[in-house]
Amino acid sequence: MSETNNTPxxxxxxxxxxxxxxxxxxxxxxxxxxxxxxxPRRRKIKAGDLIGLEREIERAKKRFGLPQxxxxxxxxxxxxxxxxxxxxxxSQAVENLVVDSASIEVNRRAKRAKTDKLDVKxxxxxxxxxxxxxxxxxxVVHIPxxxxxxxxxxxxxxxxxxxxxxxxxxxxxGLLVGQGVRLPVKTDFLERLERVRRWDGRPLPPGLRSRxxxxxxxxxxxxxxxxxxxxxxxxxxxxxxxPNVEQVRQLLQLRGIGENSSWLFxxxxxxxxxxxxxxxxxxxxxxTPTPYQSSGQSREQGIDKSGNSPVRSMAIEIAWGWxxxxxxxxxxxxxxxxxxxxxxRLRKIGIVALARKLLIALWRYLDYGEIPPGAQLKTA
Numbered sequence: 001m002s003e004t005n006n007t008p009x010x011x012x013x014x015x016x017x018x019x020x021x022x023x024x025x026x027x028x029x030x031x032x033x034x035x036x037x038x039x040p041r042r043r044k045i046k047a048g049d050l051i052g053l054e055r056e057i058e059r060a061k062k063r064f065g066l067p068q069x070x071x072x073x074x075x076x077x078x079x080x081x082x083x084x085x086x087x088x089x090x091s092q093a094v095e096n097l098v099v100d101s102a103s104i105e106v107n108r109r110a111k112r113a114k115t116d117k118l119d120v121k122x123x124x125x126x127x128x129x130x131x132x133x134x135x136x137x138x139x140v141v142h143i144p145x146x147x148x149x150x151x152x153x154x155x156x157x158x159x160x161x162x163x164x165x166x167x168x169x170x171x172x173x174g175l176l177v178g179q180g181v182r183l184p185v186k187t188d189f190l191e192r193l194e195r196v197r198r199w200d201g202r203p204l205p206p207g208l209r210s211r212x213x214x215x216x217x218x219x220x221x222x223x224x225x226x227x228x229x230x231x232x233x234x235x236x237x238x239x240x241x242x243p244n245v246e247q248v249r250q251l252l253q254l255r256g257i258g259e260n261s262s263w264l265f266x267x268x269x270x271x272x273x274x275x276x277x278x279x280x281x282x283x284x285x286x287x288t289p290t291p292y293q294s295s296g297q298s299r300e301q302g303i304d305k306s307g308n309s310p311v312r313s314m315a316i317e318i319a320w321g322w323x324x325x326x327x328x329x330x331x332x333x334x335x336x337x338x339x340x341x342x343x344x345r346l347r348k349i350g351i352v353a354l355a356r357k358l359l360i361a362l363w364r365y366l367d368y369g370e371i372p373p374g375a376q377l378k379t380a
Contacts, residue, residue: 016034016071017061018034018124019072019075020040021075021085022123027046028046030045036128040120040124075096076123077099078098083144100139100140104122104126105137139306148244154267155260159310161226172215172219179199189216243271247270254326255325265311269284269308269311285308287307319355326372330373
């Protein structure tokens with residue numbers, strides 16, 4: 001009879017050089033170690049100094065007596081530097097993890113001391129735990145391809161310009177209301193501004209009028225950028241043969257789904273993620289529930305909001321529209337039965353649940369061609 005091996009797994013048996021980055025604007029703090037109980041070797045280099053980084057890795061191998069071909073495992077927190085460093089490390093045969101900063105555990109009993117040295121030490125400790133099999137010690141970011149990352153720029157810039165346009169309009173209206181004037185911001189705004197009079201019949205002060213003209217010029221510039229980007233997106237929808245644009249066209253066939261929502265869902269969510277379960281879809285969007293059970297007490301704390309916030313916000317917005325545009329779908333009937341006759345608060349809770357179910361239905365529609373039950377397609 002064969003003997004069962006009950007030896008616990010304490011991590012990889014092969015020697016490993018562990019490296020943690022604390023990425024700053026001007027300097028990078030590097031921390032090296034070879035295992036628990038080993039004091040970290042700390043070094044500082046200039047931000048972006050890849051030659052200096054390679055030199056410090058080689059010095060660390062010599063310092064710890066490691067062979068040249070030793071496995072190197074590194075990590076850094078997701079942030080402004082993005083994924084270019086990860087791609088460089090991957091090209092140098094360095095295994096790297098990009099970690100969600102919000103998933104790093106902290107001591108909640110007292111104020112948190114924060115320095116680059118402490119951050120590097122903390123990252124190294126958690127990296128060792130992760131490599132030893134504690135996979136849930138933090139959340140590792142899924143790295144998009146260069147093409148998938150590049151496809152996000154159009155709709156993200158469009159969203160930024162739309163927000164800027166709204167800020168210009170609100171600022172103009174606020175300045176006018178401060179003088180007792182209400183004037184819509186339209187194409188003839190400057191002409192109408194010349195005829196505006198304050199509450200006492202006098203014209204606007206010259207300083208205020210100059211500021212309004214400059215604000216309107218900023219509004220016009222941003223509005224033109226919005227039109228150009230929307231035209232570029234329409235052209236891509238007409239002519240592009242890219243798989244992600246094909247997915248956008250597929251979503252646009254459903255009633256209640258427009259250009260903004262379909263483009264956001266595909267470019268930020270569906271096109272570059274290989275979802276395997278519906279839980280992964282809800283989790284990435286931050287629409288999963290967070291129950292609380294302790295000492296016989298049980299309550300629901302709402303959704304965790306840990307995923308992609310633009311996708312989550314758009315999903316909730318589309319869920320409201322789904323009720324109006326898809327009244328015969330099973331999702332709408334489910335919502336009306338469970339929440340339709342409830343209070344305003346209950347309907348808001350229900351719309352979040354509907355948003356999660358709708359995202360899952362859209363995932364099945366794109367990946368497996370399953371039209372949401374009862375949903376209507378747009379006519380040609």
